Amino acid sequence: MYKKTAEDMASFIKNSPTAFHAVDSLKKILNGEGYQELSEGRRWEVSPGGKYYVTRNDSSLIALKVGANLENYRFNIVASHSDSPTFKIKENEELEVRGKYIQLNTEGYGGMLCAPWFDRPLSVAGRVVVKEGNRFVSRLVKVDRDLVMIPNVAIHMNRKVNEGLEYNKQVDMLPLFGGSECRKGDFKKMIAEELGTEEKDIYGMDLYLYNRMEPSIWGANEEFISCPQLDDLQCAYASLQGFLKGTNEESINVFACFDNEEVGSGTKQGAGSTFLYDVLHRISRGLGKDEEEFYCALASSFMLSCDNAHAVHPNHPEKTDACNCVYMNEGIVIKSHAGQKYTSDAVSTAVFKEICEKAGVPVQFFSNRSDMAGGSTLGNIAMSHVSVNSVDIGLPQLSMHSPYETAGIKDTYYMIRATEEFFG
Structure with a gap:
């Protein structure tokens, strides 16, 4: 189960050497599941129960699964990114x-x-x-x-x-x-x-x-997987699988994969653009909802910002916080930061913990050492345009931003299960 899931994820990554190829791979999967492509340059014809996706710059993609009963609807959003250094x-x-x-x-x-x-x-x-x-x-x-x-x-x-x-x-x-x-x-x-x-x-x-190096499953018990672009195509692949499996007739489920996170997201197709807002607003209007209903929906919406996290390094355990540190194969990571580089707070953390409990998925917590600056991700950038409750999560890995990264064999499966529960 774990190994087969990891192999499928690695195959997806192998076919996605750039953000353009990643979006093309996502489109092929969505087309196979009966999703209809929408164009930003044309009028949208959408309806309850429909399945759609739209791309921007051929390197960012947002897919939508519309519920059939939208009297008091909301958006359930999972976001990741398609680019790598x-x-x-x-x-x-x-x-x-x-x-x-x-x-x-x-x-x-x-x-x-x-x-x-x-x-x-x-x-x-x-x-x-x-x-x-x-x-x-x-x-x-x-x-x-x-x-x-x-x-x-x-x-x-x-x-x-x-x-x-x-x-x-x-x-x-x-x-x-x-x-x-x-x-x-x-x-x-x-x-x-x-x-x-x-x-x-x-x-x-x-x-x-x-x-060009092939993905490799290795370790004493084949517990690790190494391949290019785990950050962040591991999350993109896993969250898409959860999106496809989950159904909620009272919401609009949203899968988003943005380009240019690695250079700050400040492009027309990045998380810092209007792409997410534009798509959510247009789908809402296309379904006959007025402005007031749209903003009410946003107020009750929730987003999982999915971007990988730093596992404890076996040679340098001192590089991570003594208590809020994470390990491969031990569950999904909830990331928090006092300076708000991550969107997680008490409310969103509690919501996601319960999601994982229902999914039977273990959870870990990550914070940077207080004397060491960490990275940032797309969650708080996207929130500057679409403000909803959000939690920053990811999967633990080693060698982040290397051309050959390492993760745990179990964690892709954990992310699929948690996002399936979230979208359900």
């Missing part, structure tokens, strides 16, 4: 080194751990805007082979490397693409061939590096 390929993408190498010119996206990106097989994926006749078409591309690598400098040339090194992303982190037979222009030529189009018809590219 990586390296984005710049517009003028090729750099020549002494006529012998071609590197790809990249820049960091999000706050990644740099060291694990060295000496491992990488490739390129993302979206490309192609001109077809008189219109532009967005096309997904995933180069499905070992394509590039970021080589380390040998210890013989940097004897102090193991004493600590600050990486310069413009110098140290550029991937090697080709040797002396490679020429400038070969990269775009390769992308055109992947898409079956002409180079001249490529008008824009949002391309990123992705890690």
